[in-house]
Amino acid sequence: MVDTGRMQKTRVKVFYYSKSGNTKKVAEAIAAEMKTDAINVASHGGNYEMTDCDLLFVGSGVYWFRAGNEMVKFLETLAPSVGKNAVVFGTHGSRDDHIAQMKKILEGKGLKVIGEWSCPGQEYAMVNRGRPNEEDLKEAKEFARRMLWKVEVI
Template sequence: MKVAIRYYSKTGNTKKLAEAIGYAINVEAKTVDEPLTEDVDILFLGSAVYAAGIDSKIKDFIANINVNVGEVVNFSSAALIESTYSQVKKQVEAKGLKMSEDEFHCRGAFKFVHRGHPNDEDLKNAQEFAKRIVN
């Protein structure tokens, strides 16, 4: 099974999740600045909320996918909303790709809100989630 991890992170919270997922399944986590160059069965796609929406870099990455992707699995962090799932799903499905119903989300620190997140427990949970998805 071919798996890829791509993410966008301004504050480092989503990067921490991406690296934890990568470590758990032995796949290098790369930023969305690196396009997919080969077909994948699973694409773990990490995002966060900035000004109530997903960043345009995530939208551009999805719009420019030009390889076969079996399924996109969302992971995210956010201080205020529950998840980026619905926003990412809209973009993924507009591209004609399949969005997994499974997702991982945890709180991310923003200023004084949810300070210290994602924490060690969040990262452990992200690793367990990734292992479950690929196995």
């Protein structure tokens, strides 16, 4: 069950980068659970509204061991005052190296990374076929709810 009372108090934002749509699915599942929109950092030429929030979710696929360039740019230009708590998520072929990379940038800005989550994402036709699947998306939603509970709003 979603605690709507808590969600009304907690300002949540979800930003993602996704080349082939896998991370977009996860971002949209998390955003739906948090009753907000999933915002693609590559859309609108990078001109998205960025206001302060209590819980910032950021997600990406991994491309040659790194998060998408647009996501890296987004994180690097983020105002440190944007919020206190961040959560890193993503999809990967076999190794989630981008999670530590995104976490490091956020922590360098002074944000506290309270959780990390990544699941396999389909690559070409056969690798991780069908992932993220319904089970993955359910897990992502449960993870997001746990993160919401971790945030203390004064």
